[in-house]
Structure formats: structure tokens, C-alpha cells
Amino acid sequence: NAGVTQTPKFQVLKTGQSMTLQCAQDMNHEYMSWYRQDPGMGLRLIHYSVGAGITDQGEVPNGYNVSRSTTEDFPLRLLSAAPSQTSVYFCASSYGSGGDQPQHFGDGTRLSIL
């Protein structure tokens, strides 16, 4: 099994550009989430989804959109990139919601915005 696959692994954008970070999982997990990680800030939740067709906002949703049209895919869209969005982005999935369900993380996308 591939687990959680994130693409691209690295990306450089210019301010104002838009892009989509891809996330796919092959474990038939219902729950998926997106986090960003900045030095000294830990992992901050951007958006999450408890199942196909259902999404909700996390701690830092501004500037990001998500959709969940299938169980497997959970793309994250940056609408108009800003330097403050330079970060490492992690996608995660778990069988269900709840802290007792181990979240499986992808390898991350390292995004730089100039």
C-alpha cells in the first residue's frame, strides 16, 4: 500500500499565484486533514473532512479551500499565494475521526512563496 501520497514534494510560487496541493490515500479512510507546520509552531489544522462530501474549517483556514468529492482524494487549494503561506504542508488520514484513530501522514509538501 502507498498510504498517503502528497504531490508535489516541493514547490516555489510567486505571490498571487494559485495552486493545488494533492493528497490521496488508498486505505479507504473516512477522515482526512491538512496541517501546516512552521518552525516553533507545531502542526496547525487548516481543514478536515469526516467523509466524502463533508469538509470543515480548522484553526487556520483563511486563504485555503478544500473539497472532498471522493473518499480517496482531499486536495488543498491556495487561492492567492502570500509569503505567509510559506510552510511545510502535511496531509493525514485515519479510519475514522477521534484521537484514538491513528492519523497516517504523507511525506509533506514544502512550499515557498516569493
Next chain:
Amino acid sequence: GQSLEQPSEVTAVEGAIVQINCTYQTSGFYGLSWYQQHDGGAPTFLSYNALDGLEETGRFSSFLSRSDSYGYLLLQELQMKDSASYFCAEGNDKIIFGKGTRLHILP
């Protein structure tokens, strides 16, 4: 809202025992999870406590006290490969992480 507090860094000696603390404030508490992250890597799940008490998994144990809004991760027989960042997390649908504790291990 939800918030979790952890020390930013902890240093211990190889072969020793170290405790990483986590205090939380939340309007509806479900349980406390712990994750490990090596530099440049992705977080990996270590343990979960829903009830008070100690959960043991090999060299790692995790403790929870709901009355004190407090938990800790205990690492025994420290090895150099345990050098990493450790995060506590809580929530049900909306899972929030602490800022992480970087564990330094001295030979």
C-alpha cells in the same frame, strides 16, 4: 477553544528515562494522543489515552489525568534514535496539536 502546552525542549542522557509533559485546556475533552516526528520526516502515531492512568507500549508509556488536565509521555532506556520532536494532540473531529517538544539525547 482548544490549547495544549508542552516544553519546547528537553535534554536527557542515552539509557536514561525522560518525561515530556502536556497540559491542555479544552471545552470538550475526548483523549490525548502522542506523535513522534524526526527531522525532515512526517509525524507518526505513538499512543492514545482516553481514561486516567498509564498506557504502556514497549519502551514508551503515556499517562493521563483528566482531573489535572495533564498528561505525559515517558520514554525509557533512551536510544539515540529517539532524538525527535514529540507532540501531544487532542480532539475528536477537530484534532489540535501542541507546539511540540524537541528531545535531545546526549551520549
